[in-house]
Amino acid sequence: MNTVLHIPHSSRYIPATLRWRYVVSSEELATELVRMTDWYTDELFMNPQSVAVVFPFSRLVVDVERFFDDRKEPMARKGMGWSYLRTSQGTPLTKALDPETQRYLATVYWDHHKRLTELVSSGTVVLDCHSFPSKPLPCDLDQTSARPDICIGTDPVHTPQGLREITVDFFQKKGLVVDVDKPYSGTLVPFSVYRKDPTVKSIMVEVNRSLYVEEATGKKSENFSKIRKIVGEFVEILQALGPNSL
Numbered sequence: 001m002n003t004v005l006h007i008p009h010s011s012r013y014i015p016a017t018l019r020w021r022y023v024v025s026s027e028e029l030a031t032e033l034v035r036m037t038d039w040y041t042d043e044l045f046m047n048p049q050s051v052a053v054v055f056p057f058s059r060l061v062v063d064v065e066r067f068f069d070d071r072k073e074p075m076a077r078k079g080m081g082w083s084y085l086r087t088s089q090g091t092p093l094t095k096a097l098d099p100e101t102q103r104y105l106a107t108v109y110w111d112h113h114k115r116l117t118e119l120v121s122s123g124t125v126v127l128d129c130h131s132f133p134s135k136p137l138p139c140d141l142d143q144t145s146a147r148p149d150i151c152i153g154t155d156p157v158h159t160p161q162g163l164r165e166i167t168v169d170f171f172q173k174k175g176l177v178v179d180v181d182k183p184y185s186g187t188l189v190p191f192s193v194y195r196k197d198p199t200v201k202s203i204m205v206e207v208n209r210s211l212y213v214e215e216a217t218g219k220k221s222e223n224f225s226k227i228r229k230i231v232g233e234f235v236e237i238l239q240a241l242g243p244n245s246l
């Protein structure tokens with residue numbers, strides 16, 4: 001199956017030329033990066049055969065997983081739409097965008113989506129690759145404290161039943177606790193086909209960070225390679241599926 005990995009949140013890179021935008025100290029910025037980065041999701045999901053679109057900047061620069069139109073983006077109400085104004089704690093993060101910076105960041109956002117769009121065609125499966133903190137952040141819409149090991153995100157148009165079943169079964173058979181669309185829901189496809197072309201398929205896999213990193217620092221834990229092996233096996237299964245098997 002033609003599989004494209006979408007990895008939007010693995011980078012911690014904030015260009016020095018944008019540092020002036022952030023109203024927090026360097027220490028606070030580093031802490032926010034620890035909380036918000038989907039640590040090592042590029043390493044967890046990618047293999048030598050992968051076709052992947054990895055966003056090269058931190059989500060604190062631009063969040064490409066969010067809708068560009070703040071009216072469609074529920075997190076925009078928390079100051080965390082495509083360009084964050086607030087931290088995960090609800091405190092101020094950046095200055096309001098001036099027109100020139102807005103234009104630059106919009107280009108960064110749309111360049112990423114253009115790269116994804118170019119790689120996706122009819123029959124492609126987009127695997128939306130993320131990880132999440134074991135305890136809800138103040139910004140999270142779902143504040144339930146019990147969280148699964150793996151959260152699967154689906155879309156009513158782009159996630160066929162078969163894809164959902166393969167994914168849930170795989171991780172459950174590895175002895176992991178799986179929830180669907182809880183605590184995070186949805187999955188990404190290019191905007192050009194979103195809710196229009198069901199032959200483009202997608203599923204989101206979010207790994208609980210406590211399984212593979214020390215969450216206070218972002219350092220790999222001793223279980224990192226075990227989890228990478230499991231996630232890697234899942235990606236290989238998707239890649240090996242026949243073109244009409246879903």
Ligand SMILES: [Zn+2]
Nearest residue numbers: 009038130131
């Ligand atoms: Zn993420």
